Amino acid sequence: MAIYKLPYSDLNQLFAAIAANEKLYLPVDISEDEAAFRLWKEGDQMTKKLNTLRSAKDFFFPQVQPLAKFRRQGQTIEIMDDRTESEDFVIFGARACDVRSFDVLDRVFLEEPVDTQYQTRRQHSTVVSLACGRPGETCFCGSFGIDAAKAGGDVQAWHDGDNFYLEPLTDKGVKLIDSVSSLLTAGDQEAVDQVVEKIHTILARLPLAGLKPQDLRDKELETFNSPKWDELSSHCIGCGSCTFVCPTCQCFDIEDFKNGENVERYRCWDSCMYNEFTMMAAGTPRKTQKERFRQRFMHKLVYYPIKNDGMYSCVGCGRCLRKCPIQMNIVKVMKALEEEA
Ligand code: SF4
Ligand code: SF4
Structure with missing residues (x-):
């Protein structure tokens, strides 16, 4: 698909334009050593760290999640479904490993019987991935056929220090790019190819580059x-x-808590x-x-x-x-x- 370009210095304008339409989550520094996804607000800068402490799975499968409430009235019990996951949101800057993890989780939660809490969150999300400019010594996504330079998702992104490049891959991605098109100009494939090549060179030199999982299915x-x-x-x-x-x-585990006449049901990791x-x-x-x-x-x-x-x-x-x-x-x-x- 077409590639679009944004000067790196305009990144905050891009965030503001996305956040004007839907909630935007971005990896930001939370300490000297760690980064985490947070709801973007004016002035927030995207972290330069490679990855977040906790993965992006939290968006679809949160650590603690209310499932239902039960209210007792005399001899009857009313079941209340107070789900609120109906807002569209954008996850910006997910790495290739986290993007693949969504496929792994989909095969569990979207299998029959479908986990509708998970499904609703997946349907309302748009994932903008970001290529890993500097993969780390503990990375070995390549062992599982993941390309850190082409991270996937609804839109995949790269940056070369001067510019940000964005390529929509799905209908949701096209919609997102259309909504911010006034900020973008046509990007060139050659610039992206250079970034990809640089990342591949680093990946080939990582300490775990040669690690390959064995196929143990018949063992x-x-x-x-x-x-x-x-x-x-x-x-x-x-x-x-x-x-x-x-x-x-x-x-996950499911627990019920008594709250007066009500019982609240949660699931937690x-x-x-x-x-x-x-x-x-x-x-x-x-x-x-x-x-x-x-x-x-x-x-x-x-x-x-x-x-x-x-x-x-x-x-x-x-x-x-x-x-x-x-x-x-x-x-x-x-x-x-x-x-x-
Ligand atoms: S559970 Fe065991 S393997 Fe896992 S982090 Fe703790 S000590 Fe390490
Ligand atoms: S390296 Fe593999 S097992 Fe370890 S946290 Fe990442 S996905 Fe999980």
């Missing part, structure tokens, strides 16, 4: 019974940090690394940290690909590499399983 039992899990899980403290920063982790995860009256099916640890990685590298034509449920964002307090992560698991093979 499910063998992988499950691997002696490697003992060693890999031995120091895991079950803190759940890896699951909370992960853009593809999708486990859960973690397969927690010892009470999937706790039932008869106890938990995974009694040891090794079993819980193994579940997380078997799901990402074996169970999910079995159910989804070989697609992995890791996007190589590297967040778990940066956040695990014991420096354990999916890269070490992939390498250990490969070593064994």
Whole structure:
């Protein structure tokens, strides 16, 4: 599709024009080391950091989400659906890994029975991705066939320091670009190709550039019974940090809270690394940290690909590499399983 150009110095005008029509979320600095998506307001600058601490999955699958309210009146119980996710919104600056994570989550939440809360949020969103000008040492999205230089979404964007380039990829993307067309001029493919080439050169030199996941779909039992899990899980403290920063982790719990005569039902993220995860009256099916640890990685590298034509449920964002307090992560698991093979 056509490519459009905006001088980098006019970026704030672009944000203001988008925000005049719908809510705009942008990654901004929240501390010296971290960035997060926030509702844009005049004066906010887009972060120069590579990625946000928490992924963009929060927009579609928030950490805490009200599901319904129940009101008791005498002998009857009224069910109130007070969903409010009907506003259109734009996520600007999502990286390629996070954009792919939406595909991973779609295959879970949009399968029958469809999760209508998730579906509504997806329908009302427009995703503007941003190519990673400087991919980091913990990035390995390329291992899963993701191109950090062509991030996808409804509109994909690049910048070369002087200009911002935007290419709409979907009808929603075309609509967004049309709404801000007075700020844009025709961009040239050659300038974008140069940015892409530079990014590809950096990607090829990253420490994890050669990492490739094994296809373990026909080795499910063998992988499950691997002696490697003992060693890999031995120091895991079950803190759940890896699951909370992960853009593809999708486990949740549902809890009811009494509020006077009403009961409010919420869903909140859960973690397969927690010892009470999937706790039932008869106890938990995974009694040891090794079993819980193994579940997380078997799901990402074996169970999910079995159910989804070989697609992995890791996007190589590297967040778990940066956040695990014991420096354990999916890269070490992939390498250990490969070593064994
Ligand atoms: S497992 Fe780690 S690297 Fe893979 S998507 Fe989740 S946080 Fe990112
Ligand atoms: S972040 Fe590290 S220690 Fe915490 S649950 Fe995950 S693997 Fe275990």
